[in-house]
């Protein structure tokens with residue numbers, strides 16, 4: 001980790017009033033969870049809608065995976081960002097992850113860009129369920145859960161399946177927040193897919209400082225103000241520690 005750069009980033013955080021953070025699958029993997037959208041679990045939306053066997057298989061897989069999701073603990077990265085919310089001008093966290101770990105760590109302003117696996121929505125009448133409720137239906141013997149409101153079997157988590165656009169409200173809200181930010185920190189997020197691939201460039205067009213913290217290189221690295229190659233679970237607590245030192249000294 002480049003500690004000097006991390007120290008400079010700590011200063012930028014102290015000088016900023018509206019910080020927006022984007023997090024992604026490196027944080028999930030620090031908590032032992034896979035990149036769900038790339039895991040191959042979600043079938044194409046057309047097949048899911050039309051094919052009962054595919055639906056039944058999907059719910060069977062969710063039932064297998066779900067305990068590891070709800071038992072996963074926030075990583076030091078999630079915890080550092082929760083602390084940052086308390087000691088800095090953090091406006092909000094956007095995340096590509098869908099496991100609710102920022103909420104679990106105690107962060108309050110979180111926008112889940114890909115929505116969440118923790119709840120399920122009826123595509124026919126719009127009724128919402130917790131994933132727990134749906135899994136107990138399956139436990140009681142329904143291979144394919146049905147909506148208690150309208151009887152439809154078109155229930156799915158609100159995240160995008162292949163063939164579906166990403167959730168709209170979240171993307172729009174993220175765009176508005178980013179527009180008004182003065183510092184944008186991207187931590188452990190993949191910048192390979194739109195809309196997030198454009199975010200660092202949109203921020204630079206508006207003269208917003210951009211920092212990338214990641215173990216991996218990204219196409220935006222040469223265009224931003226600072227890049228720290230390292231594990232977010234080491235870099236973020238280090239930066240937060242620097243800021244706290246500053247607070248106790250002054």
Ligand SMILES: [Zn+2]
Nearest residue numbers: 122125147150
């Ligand atoms: Zn319904």
